Amino acid sequence: MTSADMGKAKSDSFYAPRKAIYPKEVDGKFRRIKWGLLAFTLAVYYLLPFVRWDRGPDAPSQAVLVDFPHRRFYFFFIEIWPQEVYYLTGLLILAALILFLMNALAGRIWCGYLCPQTVWTDLYLSAERWIEGDARERARKDAGPRSAKIWREKIAKHALWLLIAWWTGGAWVLYFADAPTLVYELATFQPGISEAYIWIGILTFTTYMLAGHMREQVCLYMCPWPRIQAALTDEYALNVTYRYDRGEPRMSLKQASALRAAGAPVGDCVDCDQCVAVCPTGVDIRKGASLGCVQCGLCIDACDSVMAKIGRSQSLIAYDTQMNCDRRRKGEAPLYKPLRARTLIYAALIVAIGALMSVKLATRDDSRLSVLHDRNPLAVTLKDGAVRNAYTIRFANMSAEPRRFLLETSGVEGAEVEIVGVEPDAEGRMIVGVGADQTRETRVLVTWRGARKTKGQTPILFTSKDVESDAAISMRDVFVTP
């Protein structure tokens, strides 16, 4: 579509074609912070699977591992079993609250600095710049006829993009299997790891599409966070703001000096459009708060470098609020309130939930007991008239040592307890041995030989007691009398 077409009478169509964006390279404080975070986050993502952590001979030695076949999640010294998946819920709640706190303090800085979409798009953009040149050059090449050189560059760029995408998918699968082994298997094309290939394929495709082709459209049309954050924000949250109180009326340098000499009001903005040129989402920050703005601060860097060149003070664009622009215009002092009800509440919730999870994690039981009453039949009458109930009882030993658990019952007095396949010891105790980091399922028979109880249910309590440490866990169930 040419610019002439765009000026024509507005179409009835709801479809808007994407306007190509060629973000210009920029250097400055925020760009350097972004480079630092990009290097750090990508290094964590790509290298973490190779970090080793010794857990003894029977457990995997990978620091971070999602072990689906054995249903375990390992994170350094923490080992999570499937039934403890609520830790994941806790982490997600924490993540949401941290996002809210970031938003209350400085708007969408998550989007601008840490979001994978931003980080990978940044990486792809720098690959693009490296091969095809900076913004103006790329725009010229796209508009003009395709020469062989341009084709070569395009092919090289897409090949590099696909390589990064493949590496991204490749790193992903390493979190689900022993990384060095899997790398060896992938490199030598071993059979039997088709899942790894499928997931690498999927993530190669999504990375290539999202970071190479869709870019800011993900933020504008697909991501829910801009919408949610717009509903969560307030007038005190810092945003990348064009300080129009200082910048307007904008005019060229020459015009400004003439007017200034005449004593007329002159803004600092010289309308150089550098803030627009560097924006990765194509926003003109001078138009005020925008859904497209990801708060990355690159326009601040661009503007600061221009201001430095023309000898005006920095921070015409800065992390500030619209409210402060209005206050300054009215001659009032700007107002910054990082400590306010919402930031304090978010921080308190983060601390509280974090503390709760840490305490729970530190004091969690390293054994478990689960009891399942036989559903059919609920109760069995024996030939002497006694009543027996059968239970499936699973002992879980979540520690790295083999342990022995003593099973005791209470609630049905005089009940005889047997465990199928377990002989009582010399003192008549029922002791079940469970290997390190394992569970053992047993069939437990409880027989009541006393005077016939009335029809119904009697509560019964099963207690599993560690023979060495005496640590006990109990589970409640019922004894059914027909």
Next chain:
Amino acid sequence: MSTREAHSEAVRIDPHTKTTTTGHEWDGIEELDTPLPRWWVVTFYATILWSIGYFLAYPALPTLEGGTQGLIGWHSRASVARDMEQLNEIRGPVLERLANAPLEEIEARPQLLSAVRALGAAAFANNCAGCHGAGAQGAKGYPNLNDDDWLWGGKLSDIRRTIEHGVRWDADKDTRSETMPAFGRDGLLDAKQISLVADQLRAMAKLPGGMATAQGAKLFDDNCSVCHGVDGKGNRDMGAPNLTDALWLFGSDKETIASRIANGGGGVMPAWKDRLDEPTIKALAIYVHTLGGGE
């Protein structure tokens, strides 16, 4: 004027969308002749092309005898066979350990026991639950396998033999064949005598309403004690149940007991030796034995 006639005149170009109308008009509402989206049409033709390849590759056309076989030689039965092969490959190590382990030692090996019980539970659901119930809880005439009352013995070897050769299953010469005579039908006892024996039995089992009589005791001694024992405690070699315990396979009311005496016979269970393989029968024996009543 019919709507059909109206068509040719009504076709026009809609000014808003620049699209031709179809000429269909209902109460002033016209239909745009919007073409299908290109991606849809392309997908549609692609599926037609795909179907041709599919048609050739797989069995498709039925003929009078059989059908076309397809070019890649796929067969649903071969597919099942492959699945079964994979399953056996997965189960292989457990089945091998099961086959090598003596029946009496399996329960003392926790890991093997849990694998074997799982195998046994699956085999039970497929083969046994039809009569004995999903939880082996039994029904009238079909023994509850959870309890400790065994007609033919509750040791592992007894259970295994019952599974292998069945009960009163004529096709198997080693089956448990002893059968109770039909005392009434065959005229061995008359109705009054049967009633007396039933009362006598209920008294021996200490059921309320039971009535011991000298006549009844004599009838029991003469007719029943050969198999069920003089004290009525039964005899497993004959499959004769203990008549003094709390469990009654068919029911403990007088009418049911009288009917059992009159008609005799007993339950029938198929022999599974030729239908199930050795490890499955072992797994079933372990499963039934560990339900709770095993001796």
